[in-house]
Amino acid sequence: MRMPHSGSTGPRRRAILAASAASTLLPLAAGGTARAASGSGTASDVTPEADPYDTLLARAATQLTGGEFDAADPDFAAALKVLDTQASGWWRDLDRSAGRAALWSDLSPAKEPGNFGQSYTRLRTIAIARATPGTSLGDSTEVADALLEALRFLHTDAYNTTRPESGNWWFWEIGAPRALMDTCVLLREKIPAADLTAYVSTVAKFVPNPDRRTNIPTLSETGANRADKAVIVALRGLLARDADTLTLARDGLSDVRDKGKNSLFTYVTSGDGFYEDGSFVQHGSVAYTGTYGSVLLGSAGQLISLLADSDWAVTDPKTSVLYEAVERTFSPVVFDGLMMDALRGRATSREKAPDHKDGAAALSHILQLADGAPAAYAARWRALAKGWIRRNKTHPYLSLVGVPAIARAKAVVDDAAIPAADRLTxxxxxxxxxxxxxxxxxxxxxxxxxxxxxxxxxxxxxxxxxxxxxxxxxxxxxxxxxxxxxxxxxxxxxxxxxxxxxxxxxxxxxxxxxxxxxxxxxxxxxxxxxxxxxxxxxxxxxxxxxxxxxxxxxxxxxxxxxxxxxxxxxxxxxxxxxxxxxxxxxxxxxxxxxxxxxxxxxxxxxxxxxxxxxxxxxxxxxxxxxxxxxxxxxxxxxxxxxxxxxxxxxxxxxxxxxxxxxxxxxxxxxxxxxxxxxxxxxxxxxxxxxxxxxxxxxxxxxxxxxxxxxxxxxxxxxxxxxxxxxxxxxxxxxxxxxxxxxxxxxxxxxxxxxxxxxxxxxxxxxxxxxxxxxxxxxxxxxxxxxxxxxxxxxxxxxxxxxxxxxxxxxxxxxxxxxxxxxx
Missing domain, CATH: 2.70.98.10 (Beta-galactosidase; Chain A, domain 5)
Known part of the structure; x- marks a missing residue:
């Protein structure tokens, strides 16, 4: 086996405990790539009198929880049950003892990158359940207090500015910081200022910008990794109320630092990214539309949505590359809601990430992007999505995703004015x-x-x-x-x-x-x-x-x-x-x-x-x-x-x-x-x-x-x-x-x-x-x-x-x- 350059050594942990892309999948119920249904968390929540940081933080929280919804609706009720079952199970097993060496016995010792990375992801799921009405953990003070203590424990023992990176870089620079920032967004009103400063400082050390691999500063980030880091930096900027950091996050999508060399909004002719013929490559030589490409679509789309109508809105005119990718890159390789395995790389070996779940994630990202896309694009994408949802009776889409994605999908499925596109030929x-x-x-x-x-x-x-x-x-x-x-x-x-x-x-x-x-x-x-x-x-x-x-x-x-x-x-x-x-x-x-x-x-x-x-x-x-x-x-x-x-x-x-x-x-x-x-x-x-x-x-x-x-x-x-x-x-x-x-x-x-x-x-x-x-x-x-x-x-x-x-x-x-x- 030929080992690629060090920029290709990080895993894409989307299957079970992924950070950015998998929020749309019910077993994950976290990750933040989906936001509320059309009309929620968009320009309507921005007013001249509102504090811009508070406005965008509230929008970020809505992206995680889905905002308001009808808990009596059977589709939402089913999603809540899955979220509640997973979160309450981890809540019950959470070690809250004074001398603990880990938060969960199967993730011990907490110092190991894979263990603290997964620990933050579980805490995020518990935090989402607590912030979501209708779960058994909803608005619980006991849960909030335990989460605050758990964050302090991980910061002290595992993930802080004094520790050098070891093991797999991805846990340090994407997995853990993304889940940590999401959790802080949900608990922002309860986290003591000193604690929040410590967490933000830790993330600033390991993810100072979206542009470079922190453990290899000469390596430029590309594709999905750049998109993920841009979201992390943006959340860090919001929590720190730092305008320069938000600018850094936005500019990372376009790679302003290197004059667009690794922009996510450009067609490449070699290496990682979108190609004009519809190809998508990551890790230099791997056909990866179905996983890394989907992550890029989700994270970039999320950040565009998050920063919309603010001083940091994404205004790069070349965002059309991202819009064109829906029909040029993704639509040909989605079959009735399934993401074709030939485009999923090593993810085919992941038990918790079969083709229908990766397909559901891509569909969710497309509908998320449609909320802020030009009307002509959005109309076609919603018709595509409606056709995929209707034809897949084997793995119903609404049973695979969480509240934010359900809200958006139901708005499409229930709208008689939106046609269901036929199967692509x-x-x-x-x-x-x-x-x-x-x-x-x-x-x-x-x-x-x-x-x-x-x-x-x-x-x-x-x-x-x-x-x-x-x-x-x-x-x-x-x-x-x-x-x-x-x-x-x-x-x-x-x-x-x-x-x-x-x-x-x-x-x-x-x-x-x-x-x-x-x-x-x-x-x-x-x-x-x-x-x-x-x-x-x-x-x-x-x-x-x-x-x-x-x-x-x-x-x-x-x-x-x-x-x-x-x-x-x-x-x-x-x-x-x-x-x-x-x-x-x-x-x-x-x-x-x-x-x-x-x-x-x-x-x-x-x-x-x-x-x-x-x-x-x-x-x-x-x-x-x-x-x-x-x-x-x-x-x-x-x-x-x-x-x-x-x-x-x-x-x-x-x-x-x-x-x-x-x-x-x-x-x-x-x-x-x-x-x-x-x-x-x-x-x-x-x-x-x-x-x-x-x-x-x-x-x-x-x-x-x-x-x-x-x-x-x-x-x-x-x-x-x-x-x-x-x-x-x-x-x-x-x-x-x-x-x-x-x-x-x-x-x-x-x-x-x-x-x-x-x-x-x-x-x-x-x-x-x-x-x-x-x-x-x-x-x-x-x-x-x-x-x-x-x-x-x-x-x-x-x-x-x-x-x-x-x-x-x-x-x-x-x-x-x-x-x-x-x-």
């Missing part, structure tokens, strides 16, 4: 983070790639111990009828050697990320990514250079209206181990036994059944869809190079602890059992130039799968070390990835590139990309005449003729798609 190629998302009306498929630019995985601090193959071309199939596929114990129980879409060496692997700090594995391959055509079709490719193995493979995917074609070629290894390509590994949940049909014959449904299925042409899994295994040009007649289809029904038992031992995100040791149906292609031991071809037909019936297999509406015309290509005549579509100069499907390419071409009555459209980022120009000869150019990117030059010639200047385009429309 389209093809999205996120070249800057090696991700591809293909969305159709009933399903979506996400492709997780990696390269020398984007990590195959991140692990560390005991998290994501079995994430070895998650960036090796894993395909995540989302089905609107099964929203629990990845959120129902998947990562704790799935065979981590058989992730869908991957080609793997079956060698035994050791746990990764068991030490302190986080690290990334960045492979050596250049090619990862592809081209998108008309926002509807796409092609992608990845060169696989396996970690710790001689395994090499050329993999490609082609995305059509109702199918995804997966091709593999030049699959070679020499380590004496079997090589497999995994077609599917479907979570059947605790007791599922859906029918599996192969070539029209129903297969056994008993757990433990396995079979070799030589010559299989198609398969169908009830409730999921079809799989077709067509002949293809690279398929050798010699069986030694071929790939035999295998199938297995198994019951797997695992624990979350086996994949996450983190200090504050570690999973339980309780055994969890799920059933799986696995389909894979066996390439044999040490294959040479092996290949595969299969087609995914999500949502298709068995009859439709059989017809597709027989009629072959998509023809595989190349699958070798030079090119992989398909032709869909019904759509007038030709798509290819060229690994080197050559010809396929009538196309001739001068060098490596991905090409998608579609001909229709109105003309033709063309998309070209260089996902390896190695070329300067690519020339394509088309298999049909070109009369004129309707439109073209300025990087595209077209020479009309009987066989049109297209020259694309790909240098410096970072793998992005170049397009043209021709006649």
């Amino acid at each position: 389209g093809h999205f190629a996120f070249a800057d983070m090696d991700r591809v998302v293909h969305r159709r009306p009933g399903w979506a498929l996400t492709l997780s790639l990696s390269s020398k630019r984007i990590a195959a995985y991140e692990a560390g601090n005991g998290e994501n111990l079995h994430g070895w193959y998650t960036g090796d071309g894993m395909t995540y199939l989302y089905d609107g009828d099964d929203l629990g596929q990845f959120g129902d114990g998947f990562w704790a129980t799935v065979d981590p050697y058989r992730l869908p879409g991957t080609t793997v060496d079956t060698r035994e692997r050791a746990d990764i990320g068991t030490g302190g700090g986080t690290g990334t594995y960045v492979p050596k391959n250049a090619v990862a990514g592809g081209a998108a055509l008309d926002g509807r079709y796409g092609a992608a490719a990845m060169e696989l250079l396996a970690d710790g193995s001689t395994l090499r493979a050329r993999k490609a995917w082609f995305f059509l209206d109702n199918a995804v074609v997966a091709l593999g070629a030049d699959i070679t290894a020499s380590d004496g181990r079997s090589i497999e390509t995994v077609v599917e590994n479907r979570n059947l949940h605790a007791d599922g036994a859906p029918r599996l049909t192969v070539d029209g014959r129903r297969q056994p449904s008993r757990t433990g059944w396995s079979a070799s299925l030589p010559g299989a042409r198609w398969a169908h899994l009830e409730g999921t869809g079809g799989y077709v295994f067509p002949d293809h040009p690279a398929q050798p007649s010699d069986s030694r190079g071929g790939a035999a289809l295998r199938a297995l029904r198994e019951e797997r038992t695992g624990t979350w602890r086996a994949i996450n031992t983190g200090a504050d995100t570690g999973g339980s040791t309780t055994p969890l059992t799920r059933r799986y149906l696995t389909l894979w292609l066996d390439h044999g031991v040490s294959p040479t130039a092996s290949s595969y071809a299969y087609v995914l037909l999500p949502g298709a019936s068995a009859a439709a799968t059989a017809v597709w297999s027989h009629t072959r509406p998509v023809r595989i015309v190349a699958n070798n070390a030079t090119a992989q290509a398909v032709e869909a005549r019904r759509h007038g579509l030709v798509a290819a990835h060229f690994w080197q100069p050559g010809s396929a499907a009538g196309l001739t390419a001068s060098g490596p590139c991905t090409v998608v071409v579609r001909r229709g009555a109105a003309g033709m459209s063309l998309a070209v990309a260089d996902p390896g980022r190695t070329g300067t120009t690519v020339t394509l000869e088309l298999p049909f005449p070109v009369r004129e150019v309707v439109s073209a990117d300025d990087t595209v030059t077209v020479t009309p003729g009987r066989r049109g010639v297209v020259t694309v200047r790909v240098a410096g385009s970072r793998g992005h798609t170049h397009t043209a429309r021709l006649r």
Whole structure:
């Protein structure tokens, strides 16, 4: 594992006890990223006569508690019950003895960073419950007094200006100070002045500004960490009634100190932040929209809201970058309220942070941002949110979030004037983070790639111990009828050697990320990514250079209206181990036994059944869809190079602890059992130039799968070390990835590139990309005449003729798609 720079060593503890992002999740009930419903805590609470600090402190408290609400409303009542249950449980277990060494026995000794960090988070939850009408702790003097004593204890024994940072920096600079400042906001009228000064001074030592890592002053903060610190500094400024500190917090969002170099309101072209193509990267090389990106959205949105209509209001005109990110960055990777796991990094290993909770957090942040956004943005976002909330019946949003988020969501759901947006469709190629998302009306498929630019995985601090193959071309199939596929114990129980879409060496692997700090594995391959055509079709490719193995493979995917074609070629290894390509590994949940049909014959449904299925042409899994295994040009007649289809029904038992031992995100040791149906292609031991071809037909019936297999509406015309290509005549579509100069499907390419071409009555459209980022120009000869150019990117030059010639200047385009429309 390659360890990144020290700026990447902090954990994002959002799962169980997170500070900034997780206030919207009921089990947390704290964190401050949500504020009251539309109209609460906004400009209406600012009057010329009001003290500005008191006004903003009251607003900050409202962001934590939700302000006024109807406790008799069933949705609010349920949220209150969860908050009360958690807070009262910690209240009962709080050690209030004079000689205590810790506030809770499981967080002893308190001096340890992970322990005092989590202690502050629990105190914050108790403080929120005390400040929220309707809980058993509401407005209790006894609770307030105990909280004040607990804060003094932690300050004396654990977190103060005399202690140097040790262990994980995140607890010192984000986790503990955020929870401490939130708690002080809620108890501000009861905390003695001397105590408050001591707490603020401590936070000032460890978070003097949002701009730098305190334990590494030369390291500039970026992305979510900068956003989190800006909120902490703002709260510190309010509590200290210090205008300069509030200015520092506001300016931190825009990075005034370094002239905008690390501004959260700018598109980046490398490193951390938002990219114009919708990508979001954190830790330098990790696709992190679903966690760090969501935290940034929540914290930046919160601070904008907190400081609105004050002397410190955020007025940076480039805040539009944040607004545009909702539809450009987040909407494509949220499926019916689920945050796609390919964008959640090591957070997939967190038991308390499944996809639906991270999705709920992102949805809450979007609605929070809508309160202060321009009307056109806000209207679209609320429609998006309403659609997500209505469609997710498996994990109802209102049961996942706390009072502040419920108030805002109910205002949207109950407003008949706000339409519920339909499920997003389209093809999205996120070249800057090696991700591809293909969305159709009933399903979506996400492709997780990696390269020398984007990590195959991140692990560390005991998290994501079995994430070895998650960036090796894993395909995540989302089905609107099964929203629990990845959120129902998947990562704790799935065979981590058989992730869908991957080609793997079956060698035994050791746990990764068991030490302190986080690290990334960045492979050596250049090619990862592809081209998108008309926002509807796409092609992608990845060169696989396996970690710790001689395994090499050329993999490609082609995305059509109702199918995804997966091709593999030049699959070679020499380590004496079997090589497999995994077609599917479907979570059947605790007791599922859906029918599996192969070539029209129903297969056994008993757990433990396995079979070799030589010559299989198609398969169908009830409730999921079809799989077709067509002949293809690279398929050798010699069986030694071929790939035999295998199938297995198994019951797997695992624990979350086996994949996450983190200090504050570690999973339980309780055994969890799920059933799986696995389909894979066996390439044999040490294959040479092996290949595969299969087609995914999500949502298709068995009859439709059989017809597709027989009629072959998509023809595989190349699958070798030079090119992989398909032709869909019904759509007038030709798509290819060229690994080197050559010809396929009538196309001739001068060098490596991905090409998608579609001909229709109105003309033709063309998309070209260089996902390896190695070329300067690519020339394509088309298999049909070109009369004129309707439109073209300025990087595209077209020479009309009987066989049109297209020259694309790909240098410096970072793998992005170049397009043209021709006649």
